[in-house]
Amino acid sequence: MIKKTLLIFPLLILFVSVILPQEMPPEAAKAYNEGNQFLKSGNYDEAVKKYKEALNHSKDYRIYYQLGVTLKKQNKLDEAEAAFKSSIESNPNFDLAYNGLGGTYFQAGKYQEAVESFKKFEQLTKQKAIKEQAQLNIARSYVKLAEANKKDGNYQKAIENLNEAIKYNKLDAAYVLLATTYYENGDYDKAIENADIVINMKTTKLKGAAYYYKGLAFKQKNDITKAKENFELAKRDPQYKRLVEYELKLLK
Known part of the structure; x- marks a missing residue:
């Protein structure tokens, strides 16, 4: 979500x-x-x-x-x-x-x-x-x-x-929704690809969302190190802090 x-x-x-x-x-x-x-x-x-x-x-x-x-x-x-x-x-x-x-x-x-x-x-x-x-x-x-x-x-x-x-x-919202859609559809590489587009944007308020879904995608790929790295970055966004803390507890 x-x-x-x-x-x-x-x-x-x-x-x-x-x-x-x-x-x-x-x-x-x-x-x-x-x-x-x-x-x-x-x-x-x-x-x-x-x-x-x-x-x-x-x-x-x-x-x-x-x-x-x-x-x-x-x-x-x-x-x-x-x-x-x-x-x-x-x-x-x-x-x-x-x-x-x-x-x-x-x-x-x-x-x-x-x-x-x-x-x-x-x-x-x-x-x-x-x-x-x-x-x-x-x-x-x-x-x-x-x-x-x-x-x-x-x-x-x-x-x-x-x-x-x-x-x-090239709306940041479109790329974030692409990342979430690909993630939910099980295409984790494309989820990461679209999340990265948002992360690399100079002006966007959606980096927290991008890092969160990138972290989820890496988690599904069993790359726990990268999952944690992205969750930590997502945690900077107050909107995602509680979700990220939950995910990080699961990874301990």
């Missing part, structure tokens, strides 16, 4: 700029802009009312998008999903709507759908930094898919999804 929380999912929020009356019907523009002010101030109920008022005058994709953002903040995921889909129907090339839809799917646990939405977002966006964020979101979605596969005992599918994740972003 991995003790640390491996994924913290950030929804990329990008507010659409103020709409001028000449860009959409004046009544729609007025309500839309007022909705944005309510959204920025955290008054989500009033923001929703204003966006819905704006939609009475225009089915503009930007209104649907901002409505979706607000509904997602309220955890009204089904309604947010519908709003983002309407934004896409209104403008299939509006990249942010795919990002919003992907984030909604992710929050709802619909990870395969999240993957597809984030991929579309990544394809459409032209900005390098945002494209990299999209790739990170794709990778995180694949990791969540792999977690579900592993829980169901489908180790091969979990490994496939983790390898897909790494194609988009």
Whole structure:
């Protein structure tokens, strides 16, 4: 069991700029802009009312998008999903709507759908930094898919999804989950190989997990010396201290 929380999912929020009356019907523009002010101030109920008022005058994709953002903040995921889909129907090339839809799917646990939405977002966006964020979101979605596969005992599918994740972003969480999956599947050499990738990363909070599973793998290979060495390193991580102390007692 991995003790640390491996994924913290950030929804990329990008507010659409103020709409001028000449860009959409004046009544729609007025309500839309007022909705944005309510959204920025955290008054989500009033923001929703204003966006819905704006939609009475225009089915503009930007209104649907901002409505979706607000509904997602309220955890009204089904309604947010519908709003983002309407934004896409209104403008299939509006990249942010795919990002919003992907984030909604992710929050709802619909990870395969999240993957597809984030991929579309990544394809459409032209900005390098945002494209990299999209790739990170794709990778995180694949990791969540792999977690579900592993829980169901489908180790091969979990490994496939983790390898897909790494194609988009070399997440430490993906490599740790690969190490645990290979370990539980009895492939101890590959467990060690993937644990080492995390251990050699300059920036990661998952070295404790990597050392722990590396130690377990060496234990199964009957290399007690290396098992103890890695358990001692894992013990530096408070999340793994008790587990490691238990394993070390067994090795005495």
